[in-house]
Amino acid sequence: MEALLFLGFVAIISVEAAVGKYAGDKVLRLRPENEQHLQFIRHVSHSAEVDFWQPHSVELVTTNRSVDFRIGAGWASEVQAGLNKIGLKYDILIENVQNLMEKQFDRNKTDSTGYDYEKYHRWDEIESWIAKITIENPKLVSRFKIGHSYERRSIYLLRVGKRTGFMKPAIFLDCGIHAREWISPAFCQWFVKEAVRNYGSDPAMTTLLNKLDFLVVPVINVDGYVYSWARDRFWRKTRSRNPGSRCVGTDPNRNFDAKWCSIGASRDPCDDIYCGSHAESEKEVKAVAGFIRQYCCIKAYLTIHSYSQMCLFPYSYTYSLTPNYKELNTMASDAVKALSSLHGTQYEYGPAAIIIYPSAGGSDDWAYDLGIKYSFTFELRDTGTYGFLLPESQIRPTCEETMLAINYIATYVLNHPY
Ligand SMILES: [Zn+2]
Structure with a gap:
């Protein structure tokens, strides 16, 4: 049973990795300072593949707080160019979401006996x-x-x-x-x-x-x-x-x-x-x-x-x-x-x-x-x-x-x- 569960786990991870659903996706942190910046973020949220991490929706974005979002690989460079153009400062929090996702799991860990509380579980x-x-x-x-x-x-x-x-x-x-x-x-x-x-x-x-x-x-x-x-x-x-x-x-x-x-x-x-x-x-x-x-x-x-x-x-x-x-x-x-x-x-x-x-x-x-x-x-x-x-x-x-x-x-x- 344990072995079967483990195989199931590996299968799920490798499917994700093979598809590479998030390959090249980035997470950016922006600091909007004015109405033009807010408008740009709204525009991007409608036209590009954007997933708001913090706050959790474009509706909640304001000028006094930073914004973290994941941007699809196909849009990243275009959006970054736009940000530079309007002078909206940003940091790249995560360069490649897919790579980091694969590193989330601790592969070096030796298999402990019993339930491992230091792993994420299905x-x-x-x-x-x-x-x-x-x-x-x-x-x-x-x-x-x-x-x-x-x-x-x-x-x-x-x-x-x-x-x-x-x-x-x-x-x-x-x-x-x-x-x-x-x-x-x-x-x-x-x-x-x-x-x-x-x-x-x-x-x-x-x-x-x-x-x-x-x-x-x-x-x-x-x-x-x-x-x-x-x-x-x-x-x-x-x-x-x-x-x-x-x-x-x-x-x-x-x-x-x-x-x-x-x-x-x-x-x-x-x-x-x-x-x-x-x-x-x-x-x-x-x-x-x-x-x-x-x-x-x-x-x-x-x-x-x-x-x-x-x-x-x-x-x-x-x-x-x-x-x-x-x-x-x-x-x-x-x-x-x-x-x-x-x-x-x-x-x-x-x-x-x-x-x-x-x-x-x-x-x-x-x-x-x-x-x-x-x-x-x-x-x-x-x-x-x-x-x-x-x-x-x-x-x-x-x-x-x-x-x-x-x-x-x-x-x-x-x-x-x-
Ligand atoms: Zn929550």
């Missing part, structure tokens, strides 16, 4: 892992199916915490809302692994697991994740069909019922920030929102994305500050301090609307408005050197440092009951 491997870690840790881990995806894959939730016979305060942690952000599911798996490994030996983790439950969804957008392995490494959205459009998928992080589609989201199904036909139109979003609504005692909501190294909190849909802004800001500051203490990784933090851009329909705002007053979005490594193609060699340091931030927040929540 969905079928993660699904087997979910079953296995549950069976192996009956006193700490329970598995729930909270719904299924558009393509009818199961969406799993792992409840991680000592069984006590009564309901404990809980921390919800989800990964893989956006398909191409592979470091995110890798972190959720790392978190569960560390929890079960350290229970009983590490006093801090033991206390957390005795007194709290962690509700971990390792991959929310399973269809998109599968698609990002099989067909398009840079797929972001779900895979639901949109009647009347040739374009597939909705941005699940614009589909929550939080001032849905009022700002920083698109009504166009072809856009990467398409908000869907209505709030919770996506089965994956409905499953997660439905679970959180009916669960008794969720005290914190944490959602893991990449990339840009940020710890964000509500609101996204308005520039207004939350009533507990000071507390959230202090928590974010301290969480980021804990994170950077390990490898010196620098994070920005603050309300998402102010730190990045306003956008509605996000899961963190929705959870906050539901009454979960500790709500945070983490954007993990890096800041653009590899972007979504963060190499496997960075899984360990990224997860190790992120654990410090999550454990800090969990401890804070434990000490501040409400």
